[in-house]
Amino acid sequence: MQDATESAARARDPELRDWRFEVDFERIAWAIFDREGESANALGRRPLEELGKIVERVEAGARDGSIRGLVIISGKEKGFIVGADIREFADFTTEEQVIEAIKPVNEMLDRIENLSVPVVAAIDGVCVGGGLELVLACHYRIATRDDATRVGFPEVKLGIFPGFNGTARSIRQTGPLAAMQAMLKGSMIRATAARAQGFIDQLVDSKGALRWAARKAVMQQRKSKPKRGFAGLLAKWPARGFLAGKMREETKKKVREDHYPAPFKLIELFETHGGSYAELKREETAAFAPLMVSDTSRNLRRVYFLSEALKAQAPKGLDWKPLRVHVIGAGTMGADIAGWCVASGMEVTLQDLSAEQIEKGLAAQEKLFKKKFRKKPQREAARARLIPDPEGKGVGRADVVIEAIVEKLEVKQALFKGLETKLKPDAVMASNTSSLKIEDIAEALNDPGRLIGIHFFNPVAQMPLVEVVRGQQSRQQEIDKGAAFVTAIGKFPLVVKSVPGFLVNRVLAPYMMGAMRRVDEGEEKEKIDEAARTFGMPMGPIELADTVGLDVCAHVGQILGLGNEVSGTAKLVQSGKLGKKTGEGYYTWKDGKPVKSEEARYGNGELEKLGRELVEPLIKEAQRAVDEGVVESADLVDAGVIFGTGFAPFRGGPLYFKAHERPGTVSLAAE
Numbered sequence: 001m002q003d004a005t006e007s008a009a010r011a012r013d014p015e016l017r018d019w020r021f022e023v024d025f026e027r028i029a030w031a032i033f034d035r036e037g038e039s040a041n042a043l044g045r046r047p048l049e050e051l052g053k054i055v056e057r058v059e060a061g062a063r064d065g066s067i068r069g070l071v072i073i074s075g076k077e078k079g080f081i082v083g084a085d086i087r088e089f090a091d092f093t094t095e096e097q098v099i100e101a102i103k104p105v106n107e108m109l110d111r112i113e114n115l116s117v118p119v120v121a122a123i124d125g126v127c128v129g130g131g132l133e134l135v136l137a138c139h140y141r142i143a144t145r146d147d148a149t150r151v152g153f154p155e156v157k158l159g160i161f162p163g164f165n166g167t168a169r170s171i172r173q174t175g176p177l178a179a180m181q182a183m184l185k186g187s188m189i190r191a192t193a194a195r196a197q198g199f200i201d202q203l204v205d206s207k208g209a210l211r212w213a214a215r216k217a218v219m220q221q222r223k224s225k226p227k228r229g230f231a232g233l234l235a236k237w238p239a240r241g242f243l244a245g246k247m248r249e250e251t252k253k254k255v256r257e258d259h260y261p262a263p264f265k266l267i268e269l270f271e272t273h274g275g276s277y278a279e280l281k282r283e284e285t286a287a288f289a290p291l292m293v294s295d296t297s298r299n300l301r302r303v304y305f306l307s308e309a310l311k312a313q314a315p316k317g318l319d320w321k322p323l324r325v326h327v328i329g330a331g332t333m334g335a336d337i338a339g340w341c342v343a344s345g346m347e348v349t350l351q352d353l354s355a356e357q358i359e360k361g362l363a364a365q366e367k368l369f370k371k372k373f374r375k376k377p378q379r380e381a382a383r384a385r386l387i388p389d390p391e392g393k394g395v396g397r398a399d400v401v402i403e404a405i406v407e408k409l410e411v412k413q414a415l416f417k418g419l420e421t422k423l424k425p426d427a428v429m430a431s432n433t434s435s436l437k438i439e440d441i442a443e444a445l446n447d448p449g450r451l452i453g454i455h456f457f458n459p460v461a462q463m464p465l466v467e468v469v470r471g472q473q474s475r476q477q478e479i480d481k482g483a484a485f486v487t488a489i490g491k492f493p494l495v496v497k498s499v500p501g502f503l504v505n506r507v508l509a510p511y512m513m514g515a516m517r518r519v520d521e522g523e524e525k526e527k528i529d530e531a532a533r534t535f536g537m538p539m540g541p542i543e544l545a546d547t548v549g550l551d552v553c554a555h556v557g558q559i560l561g562l563g564n565e566v567s568g569t570a571k572l573v574q575s576g577k578l579g580k581k582t583g584e585g586y587y588t589w590k591d592g593k594p595v596k597s598e599e600a601r602y603g604n605g606e607l608e609k610l611g612r613e614l615v616e617p618l619i620k621e622a623q624r625a626v627d628e629g630v631v632e633s634a635d636l637v638d639a640g641v642i643f644g645t646g647f648a649p650f651r652g653g654p655l656y657f658k659a660h661e662r663p664g665t666v667s668l669a670a671e
């Protein structure tokens, strides 16, 4: 069977470029998705058209008896279908165009579903978005238990929801609870959970077993048994209305409808039409089209491409792979950097002057390991990969050495001077400094070109961005390796010049200082924070200052030459009120949350206007960073600010927002 499909790969089919099609000696048709010239399978226009041709052939074969079943499988080494091809979304400018493009796809999926012979999807690796919608139109779904095998509907992250009738098919297949959760959260579901929820019918242990299992499923004409679907109580009123209310409540806790309408529109669609499969299928398109052409979706797609641009800073084909890391300093940052690298599969030695500090640092990683590794053996393996190393024995074996000790120039200089000769010749030598210049630290070295900055943000596990800092002498090769390392641990690298504050702190500081100055001038802190959130920031600047620590803010302000001009902050710092960590700062903190006065209610227009004013210094500083070449391009500045500060992703980045600002969205002219 394997040979038959592989020989099909060699024979060219004049109609197919992204798919291979072969009917084997048992009359099983194999549709093998292997997009030409791409490393992953995305469902673009051409692959969908070609799939339509395959369906025609299978329809004919089913009629004349030459085909007894169809298996849809990937021809890629790893991965099934990564979703619809986002690159093609930009072609749509009107709702009509969207509706026009969706119609033939949905008709084709109906034809797959209506085939008289069994249709089996055989999944190894990622199967998300449009890919999941396609397999839900099949009669039976088999997946490997592999850790990389995941199903999911990530559409909400792009400001839309499933548009190839995935809303109706997932509800029919798994019932409204699991389906709506999957669509609203956009998370990736592991194979075992997907099987439990009903997205998958059968699991196999390995990729090798997949084809055989698919063959058997065709032979035995297996058909999935949908869980509850539309016949279940939950799809009926009043349960549906009640569920929709709960979902709305939950969603509101996470996002605002004016910023992210897609999940709310999905709930509305379910509430209004979720009682009938046919009706939901029809109405899905009508609700989907306006989202697809919305500014929000366009901007979120931009954010996706920006994340790809960040990853692309790590050059492909680099003949260097980081496997071992040595971290010096087991404090707040060092311990978490070590833990994160271990969670990404690396072996890490952790050094500190204090053995007690190392112990504390190791213990603090338990939470991360529990979250990352569900199974005990995996957790134990992770623990074994995190090695206490008070004497620094790991230095000579490491591929990457990261220093995260006290922020003192002479101490760091002395440390690196001692390290320089002990490192492997091709190992990366990096400092996590947040305020010192890389070239100053490198001054003491024989080979200053070797040192770079790898600047993590706190908390390490949650912040997706890491700045890779280029000192005046840093060699390009070291920067490339630094970016490759950051990518290897699943973070986004941003290559920045060694200037005070690099990019992220540089743009954050004037924004936060500006907000604190307003508090000095008598503006309510609650109003400021609410206004920033109205704009789309994940947290208001005053709450953020308290979270970061007011002493740290004052220090950063000094480094950036912004002085100690915020008297309110200075007073708080003097009286030991440093924010969240001391239980009091601008706010009083209880159970890890700031206590805010409840009474205050502000008009939306007022908040929008203030929110816009608050981010203005950030936008100006971002522009200056472009002008001064801190980061290579304006797009990368936008990317860095979004992933480094959480700047409202649906606005597409500070510079993009500024350039595309339209009256009526958020403008200073608002009432």
Ligand code: NAI
Pocket: 328, 329, 330, 331, 332, 333, 334, 351, 352, 353, 354, 357, 403, 404, 405, 406, 407, 411, 415, 432, 433, 434, 435, 455, 456, 457, 458
């Ligand atoms: P920390 O004070 O929590 O930890 C520093 C650790 O280094 C201590 O455990 C100390 O015992 C150890 N240490 C000091 N000298 C040492 C030496 N010569 N050899 C081995 N260990 C030594 O400091 P934190 O906050 O983790 O900061 C470390 C570095 O990371 C600094 O350069 C800081 O600027 C930078 N950074 C800090 C961030 C934060 O939010 N705390 C964020 C990003 C960067």
